[in-house]
Structures are given as C-alpha cells and as structure tokens.
Amino acid sequence: MSGARIDRRAFVVAGMAAGAGAAAAPAWAARSPARPQAGPYRGLRTGTVAAFLGIRYARASRFAAPRPVPAPTGPVDATGFGPIAPQLGLQDHSQSEDCLFLNVWTPDANPRARRPVMVYFHGGAYTSGTVTDPLTxxxxxxxxxxxxxxxxxxxxxxxxxxxxxxWGDRFADSGNLGQLDLVQALEWVRANIDAFGGDPARVMAFGQSGGGAKIATLMAMPAADGLFHAAATMSGQQVTASGPANARERTRAFLGEIGVREGDMETLLSLPAERLVEGLAARDPILGGRVYFGPVLDMTNLPRHPFWPDAAPRSLHVPMILGNTRDETRAFIDPRGPVLTGLDWSNIAERLAPQIRIDLDPRWVVARYRARYPDWSPARLFYAATTAGRSWPGQVIEADARARARAGAQATWVYQLDRPSPVDPLRGAAHTDDIPYVFGTLDAPGSYSGTGGGAAETSAAMIAAFTGLARTGRPGLAHWDAYRLPERATLVIGDGSTAMVADPRRWERELWATAPYIQPGS
Known part of the structure; x- marks a missing residue:
C-alpha cells in the first residue's frame, strides 16, 4: 500500500436520508453512472467511490429491542446521513431516537466483486459520538x-x-439495547452487503475507543456469533461490563435527576427525548462525574464479562488486532488546561490520583517513575502514568488473555502508535490519533496527523494492516508478528516507520500490574 494515492478531495453531503417511496415496478433497474445504485439504493459518487448514506437497518421503540426492517419495495434515496443518537453536545447535528442508520462506501456496487467488508463502530464511550464525523x-x-x-x-x-x-419483563433487553442495535446492523450487512460488492463471509468489525469496547462486548454475546470474522480495536477495551447492582444505582440517579419516580415507566416512556438527554447530567454514584451507561451483565444478552476471568471462548476463533497510542491521556487531559497548569513535583501525586484506575498510592507511583526516569519533567511523568494506569491496562489484559487461550485459538496482533502529532507538539501520540491513519482522512477536520510524507506513509501502513486482516485473517504487513507470551511482540508505529519491539513498556506494565485494574463503569 505504500504507493496508495492520498489526495485532498472534499467529501460533501447534504440533507438527511429520505424514506423509501413506493413504486409500481423496480425503479432501480435502469442504472445511471452519475447516481450509483445498489439494489434499491441510489447513492452518490465521491471521487472513484460510490457512497450510500443514511440506510435504515432497523427500527426500535424506546427501551425495546431493535426490529429488522423489510426489504424496500421501491427506490430509496441514500445521499444524506441519517440523524444521530440523542446525546449531550453535538448540537449542530440532527438528533433523534430514530437513529438506526448506516452508511456504505464501495469501489464498485457489483454483486460479483466480493470484496472484504469493514464495519466501523464509533467512539464516545457508550454515551456520545457519531459516524457522521468527517474523520470516519x-x-x-x-x-x-x-x-x-x-x-x-x-x-x-x-x-x-x-x-x-x-421494572418489568418488557424491558428485559434494556442495558444492552445499543449492543443489540449493532447486532442488527451486522445482520443487515450479512443479508445485504453483496449488492454493494461486499463478501458477507469476510466481515471485519473495527472501532476506536468506545467502538472498540463495543466490539469486545460483542465478542461475549451469543447474538453476535458468526456475524463478523475478524476484529480490530483501537484504544478501546471492555474487560468487564457493568454489574446489575451498579447499573440499577445509575438508573436511580438518572431518574432522580429528571424527577421520575423509580418504577414509573409509563412516565419515562412518555417524556420527550430532550428531557431524557437532560438527565444525562446526573452525577454517577459509582465513578463520580456524569452518569455512565454501558453494557450490563444481564446473564441473557451478555452472559459473562468479555475478558474476565479469561477471553470469552465463543470469540477465540476471531483473529484480532489490538492497539493503543503511546500518549492516550493527552487527548482528554488538556496540556493547556487546569490539571496541568502549575503542575510540579509538589502537587503531581495529588493531581494524578483521580486520573488513574488502579488503586496504588500515587506518591509511591511518582517515586518509582522518578527513580526510573530521573530526567523526565512532571508533565511527561503525569501523562505516562495516567496512560499506563488508566487507558492501557485493558489492552494488556485482553492481549494476554487471548495469548493464554487454548490451542487452536486465532492469533492476536498488537500495535502501539508512537508517531507524535506534527500539528500540536503538546499532543504527542494521543487518543483518537490513529483514526485518520486507518481511514486515510489525514486532512479532515479534527485530524492531528498532518498531511506530509510521514503521515501518508503511516496511513498506508495502517490501511494495509487493517485491510489485510479483513481480506485474509492476518494483517497486511508481512513483518507484523503475532502477540504471544512471554515475548509480547508489538508493532511500534513511528513517523512513517514500523518496527517490531518485544514488550515495549515492560517496566510500566509490571509496575501497574502490582494491583488489579478496575474497568470504569463495572
């Protein structure tokens, strides 16, 4: 892929997806080169690629499982994104509870093409986000x-x-409805993707941050069995799900915020969506901060934790890429913000304490880091410790769990993105920075990659790696060795270069392994 062309075409779409219209005869029979078609769907062209946007894959009532939609009986306009899920923020986007839409890009909507399929789930934990982001x-x-x-x-x-x-059997699937939506999307892909030139027998699920966590959770869900054949997670792990007791306490906090009596589901079902969104400002009774909602260990849709006490056996046949960035926390702990302002050796332990997810004395942690790395500044130590003690342990647990699995399990490959942003020197290689490399959207709003030669080479390598996994079940870089114990071979991705390194942060991994990791939200 090193010769792949990277250009700066603008990708512009207008309007929202229109509903299906009835027709007396299949109006999509006459194909137009200006308006690419796949079955009943009429898309648009972006450069050499056909795009089909805002395709409905399911419907759902509030707090109920999604339902598949029947095949369209007439032509469907697929030239605009559908509305996004209700959430705090992103007020410049159209939000609706009716948000079960997907988008397809294909080099050629030819049913005989049988290209590998890559299905992306967005980040934002389980709380926010959208795939209408130009980065994706x-x-x-x-x-x-x-x-x-x-x-x-x-x-x-x-x-x-x-x-x-x-509060009622009719809500038995609640707690995991978002996951069931993703299952329904994958069901739609299996049934329909051949019309877009895709191979339903080669479907790879990939996602960043919360999107990766959603994939890890699907790997423990019976309903997802057989719906994807490879997986890649980017800075997104889910070792354990929320327990039902904690989930109930969070629901109580939410209900208190919006003034609804516990168990009064009729009121909750009748409130406007905007009022429920306001309730997301409730304080989380377990973690503090805004209330967290994520997958629940309900023993039905999710009958076990994804990666505790081991890797879910039902997913061990799925080859998998696991990746993180070197400086994860620089993305959400602002180097120019209040936490870092005035940071020095006298206050670093105090400021470190609320940012880590492993219960170690921060004074001891700081002392160990200073002894190991005496030349580091307080800021460098802070970001290394928060990344290794908060954002990285889940990946280590998942990779190690898969490496310990029984004989015959499919391989796992691990990467670490080290390439620092040339756009913001204080950012380093932060959370989300691998997205534009994988999607090739180096010049999109929100990208920190830059568009120079190093960015293009890094993107070409990551695209080759990910598409190779989708195509053949192993990354498309011949020198990328599988992750095994005790070597822990890791692909370290630098500025236009890649290299295999054994256990690249061994000292930090061992330091933080002296106490158990607690998955946020569990």
Whole structure:
C-alpha cells in the first residue's frame, strides 16, 4: 500500500436520508453512472467511490429491542446521513431516537466483486459520538484498501444502555439495547452487503475507543456469533461490563435527576427525548462525574464479562488486532488546561490520583517513575502514568488473555502508535490519533496527523494492516508478528516507520500490574 494515492478531495453531503417511496415496478433497474445504485439504493459518487448514506437497518421503540426492517419495495434515496443518537453536545447535528442508520462506501456496487467488508463502530464511550464525523467517512479507506466500508450509528447512553429490567419483563433487553442495535446492523450487512460488492463471509468489525469496547462486548454475546470474522480495536477495551447492582444505582440517579419516580415507566416512556438527554447530567454514584451507561451483565444478552476471568471462548476463533497510542491521556487531559497548569513535583501525586484506575498510592507511583526516569519533567511523568494506569491496562489484559487461550485459538496482533502529532507538539501520540491513519482522512477536520510524507506513509501502513486482516485473517504487513507470551511482540508505529519491539513498556506494565485494574463503569 505504500504507493496508495492520498489526495485532498472534499467529501460533501447534504440533507438527511429520505424514506423509501413506493413504486409500481423496480425503479432501480435502469442504472445511471452519475447516481450509483445498489439494489434499491441510489447513492452518490465521491471521487472513484460510490457512497450510500443514511440506510435504515432497523427500527426500535424506546427501551425495546431493535426490529429488522423489510426489504424496500421501491427506490430509496441514500445521499444524506441519517440523524444521530440523542446525546449531550453535538448540537449542530440532527438528533433523534430514530437513529438506526448506516452508511456504505464501495469501489464498485457489483454483486460479483466480493470484496472484504469493514464495519466501523464509533467512539464516545457508550454515551456520545457519531459516524457522521468527517474523520470516519469511508471513501478513502474503500478506495485505497479496495474494500467495502460500513459505518454504523446506534442508540447510546440511557436510550441504549439504561438498565430498566427490574421494572418489568418488557424491558428485559434494556442495558444492552445499543449492543443489540449493532447486532442488527451486522445482520443487515450479512443479508445485504453483496449488492454493494461486499463478501458477507469476510466481515471485519473495527472501532476506536468506545467502538472498540463495543466490539469486545460483542465478542461475549451469543447474538453476535458468526456475524463478523475478524476484529480490530483501537484504544478501546471492555474487560468487564457493568454489574446489575451498579447499573440499577445509575438508573436511580438518572431518574432522580429528571424527577421520575423509580418504577414509573409509563412516565419515562412518555417524556420527550430532550428531557431524557437532560438527565444525562446526573452525577454517577459509582465513578463520580456524569452518569455512565454501558453494557450490563444481564446473564441473557451478555452472559459473562468479555475478558474476565479469561477471553470469552465463543470469540477465540476471531483473529484480532489490538492497539493503543503511546500518549492516550493527552487527548482528554488538556496540556493547556487546569490539571496541568502549575503542575510540579509538589502537587503531581495529588493531581494524578483521580486520573488513574488502579488503586496504588500515587506518591509511591511518582517515586518509582522518578527513580526510573530521573530526567523526565512532571508533565511527561503525569501523562505516562495516567496512560499506563488508566487507558492501557485493558489492552494488556485482553492481549494476554487471548495469548493464554487454548490451542487452536486465532492469533492476536498488537500495535502501539508512537508517531507524535506534527500539528500540536503538546499532543504527542494521543487518543483518537490513529483514526485518520486507518481511514486515510489525514486532512479532515479534527485530524492531528498532518498531511506530509510521514503521515501518508503511516496511513498506508495502517490501511494495509487493517485491510489485510479483513481480506485474509492476518494483517497486511508481512513483518507484523503475532502477540504471544512471554515475548509480547508489538508493532511500534513511528513517523512513517514500523518496527517490531518485544514488550515495549515492560517496566510500566509490571509496575501497574502490582494491583488489579478496575474497568470504569463495572
């Protein structure tokens, strides 16, 4: 892929997806080169790639499982993104509870093409986010990787993960509705993707941050069995799900915020969506901060934790890439913000304490780091410790668990993105920075990659790696060795270069392994 072309075409779409219209005869029979078609869907062209946007894959009532939609009986306009899930923020986007839409980019909507399919789930924990973000538009990945790209929106926060099962059997699937939405999207892909030139027998699920955590959770869900054949997670792990007791306490906090009596589901079902969104400002009784909603260990849809006490056996046949960035926490702990302002050796332990997820004395942690790295500044130590003690341990646990699995399990490959942002020197290689490399969207709003030669080479390598996994079940870089114990071989991705390194942060891994990791939200 080193010769793949990277250009600066603008990708512009207007309007929202229109509903299906009735027709007396299949109006999509006459194909137009200006308006690409796949079955009943009429898309648009972006460069050499056909895009089909805002395709409905399911419907759902509030707090109920999604239902598949029947095949369209007439032509469907697929030239605009559908609405996104209700959430705090992103007020410049159209939000609706009716948000079960996906998007497809394909080099050629030819049913005989049988290209590998890459299905992307967005980040934002389980609370926010959308695949309408220009960073995750799939036109360049489809073109450069010769794959079919699908991106999915689903229900989030209380709409997708609120735990209402204690108040009636009709809410038995609550707590995991967002996950069931993703299952329904994958079902749609299996049934329909051949019309877009995709191979339903070669479907790879990939996602960043919360999107990766959603994939890890799907790997423990019976309903997802057989729906994807490879997986890649980017800075997104889910070792354990929320327990039902904690989930119930969060629901109580939410109900208190909006003034609804516990168990009064009729009122909750009748409130406008905007009022429920306001309730997301409730304080989380377990973690502090805004209330968290995520997958719940309900023993039905999710009958076990994804990676505790081991890797879910039902997913061991799925080859997997696991990746993180070297400086994860520089993305969400602002180097120019109040936490770092005035940081020095006298206050670093105090400021470190609320940022880590492993219960070690921060004074002891700081002392160990200073002894090991005496030349480091307080800021460098702070970001290394918060990344290794908060954002990275889940990946180590998942990779080690898969490496310990029984004989015959499919391989796992691990990467670490070290390439620092040339756009913001204080950012380093932060959370989300691998997205534009994988999608080829180096010049999109929100990208910190830059567009120079190093960015292009890094992107070409990551596209080759990910599309190779989708195509053949192993990354498309010949020198990327599988992750095994005790070597822990890791692909370290630098500025236009890649190298295999054994256990690259061994000292930090061992330091933080002296106490158990607690998955946020568990």
């Amino acid at each position: 538009h799939g036109h360049r990945l489809a073109e450069q990787g010769d794959v079919v790209v699908v991106t999915v929106n689903q229900r989030l926060n209380v709409f997708g993960y609120g735990w209402f099962s204690p």
